[in-house]
Amino acid sequence: MAISGIFSALFIGLIIGALGRLVVPGRQRIPIWLTILIGIVAALIGTFAANALGVGHTRGIDWIELFIQIALAAGGVSLAAGLYGRRHL
Secondary structure: OOHHHHHHHHHHHHHHHHHHHHHOOOOOOOOHHHHHHHHHHHHHHHHHHHHHHOOOOOOOOOHHHHHHHHHHHHHHHHHHHHHHHHHOO
């Protein structure tokens, strides 16, 4: 993977993580690095899931893939906020 690919993954992870964090109600007391990590993982898993469902490559913006990624990020942020919040009170 080239340097540009790493920066692209970090940027997409930041966006997906932030969108997932916005979807979850309430305040999440998790660090930004964890949000980015959750976003990167959600983006990767969401892409694989969308391709498995046959909706990974469509004309224009892949809305279904994006919704899958955001839903996974929201679930990850919610889970991490619950686990991280209990441990770091």
